[in-house]
Amino acid sequence: MQSIMTMGEILVEIMAGRKGQSFRAPGPLAGPYASGAPAIFIDQVARLGHPAAIIGCVGDDDFGWLNIDRLRRDGVDTSAIAVCQNAVTGSAFVTYRDSGERDFIFNITNSASAQLQPEQVNQAVLKDCAHFHVMGSSLFSFRIIDAMKKAIEIVKAQGGTVSFDPNVRKEMLRIPEMREALAYILEFTDIFLPSGHEVTQLARSADEAGAIAEIFARGVREIVVKRGADGCSYFSADERIDLDALPVDVADPTGAGDCFGATFIACRRLGKTALQSLRYANAAGALAVSSKGPMEGTSGFAGLDALLAQQPQHLRHAVMEG
């Protein structure tokens, strides 16, 4: 029992060739690129040499096999990826506005990713799972939420830990059952990995400090807040660490948060300290944004060490409390 596992959408991404390019007219595109937040996460875990596996569903088409081939090549156990005959692998079209914001067209809820069955989740599949990661983006159907709850229960029952990245669209939070599901998952979460604006989403408190106190009170043990260009913060009961983002040229932010989270989780599992883990996660996020393509910026320790060696310590402050 030593593997990190996750579950959810496995997609291809098609990228517009130019900034400001509209999908209302033909233009140069590039792809298909391996994608899907849980797939990017687990690829990054495997790149760090940690045992890694994903539960998911793709179509029996080139887009599905592209992902399976890629994940396998990077060391991910793909045996729990079902290849559906009656559905097409999901796809996401992304274009960047001049402002840097992204516009998407998604084929996800109508894709093989939505065919994920609670039957795919059982003790046999999860027997090696020491840590299970939940991506909020994956929770787009009640059947998948049920599958996710089942996975969490099995992993917790066998003594494993859980992390949760609540990258949920705002509209989803308006659905009461979705808020309940997120609250349920948070109850079982050991490591919580929100982006800056997400810290208060699942809390009553409107400010970050209050929300963090609430989340600790629910049993979460570590919180890592991803702030993009503004760096990141680590919180535990007795420690706070803030790091600046590493100065890199941003080619494509898609997948950076997933690589960051995967690196933090894998490093903690590999016995590194919170500070070491956060520095590696910060570097993984920086390398991810430097590469075009959502899964093209995953990196091994050699690449992370090389980047960190070039940089001064971007530690703003580390406070030991208590």
Next chain:
Amino acid sequence: MQSIMTMGEILVEIMAGRKGQSFRAPGPLAGPYASGAPAIFIDQVARLGHPAAIIGCVGDDDFGWLNIDRLRRDGVDTSAIAVCQNAVTGSAFVTYRDSGERDFIFNITNSASAQLQPEQVNQAVLKDCAHFHVMGSSLFSFRIIDAMKKAIEIVKAQGGTVSFDPNVRKEMLRIPEMREALAYILEFTDIFLPSGHEVTQLARSADEAGAIAEIFARGVREIVVKRGADGCSYFSADERIDLDALPVDVADPTGAGDCFGATFIACRRLGKTALQSLRYANAAGALAVSSKGPMEGTSGFAGLDALLAQQPQHLRHAVMEG
């Protein structure tokens, strides 16, 4: 009551940039291009100055609006295109093998195109329809087949005519209900527009001459067989015309058959003879294959006349019988 109408899938196409390019690895792509066989057909009708309208369904996304904008600009009445809030506009990914064969990945049956409702088909919508065209590719669900039957019945009851292009995948023909639906449509068909290999698909006879006799016996009045690079043939009770294909550089065959059929139907409706109509259809097919992008090769009479003026009469023989 003077319009040509059709009904069915409205899509975007994403094209691989290079011949032999695989969708199992990232590469250069181009798109989104307006597409969908019925959409290409009706765009070509409108380009010839004939009143034209399409019944269909797109998502409220750039891919849908790209198609609506394009069809409107070319003169198609798009008022019967429903814009669905809960589905994504369909998409097709196409790549060419070195042999010239195409490989596709389709998001159609899981797209807004599958949301087409029999309720969209009624006398009010079809009140101006003098001719209704059925694309076999559109018949991918029993609900859509029901809608198609309803449209045919309304148009026939108001004295209109029907044409049918049976571009159905072979696997579909193995479904008994699908064969029944195609036979039903053929009973109401005035002008039948098969590709060469499709002539015998809906007949008992294994050879073309026998199949054509059978189809005439069912009440079809004109048959036009599209033979790609081998030209085309026209059959009526007392006439046969064979034309060679016009010699052009093939950039992209997608949509050529749709442009060919649309031009033949529009020309017949505009009072041109079978020979004139076939020559224009032949030219429309040639211009369509010369342009990259499925709907990028639609053409007006000026373009068709210019092409025909450059060419000798590629009439192999015209036989007047009886």
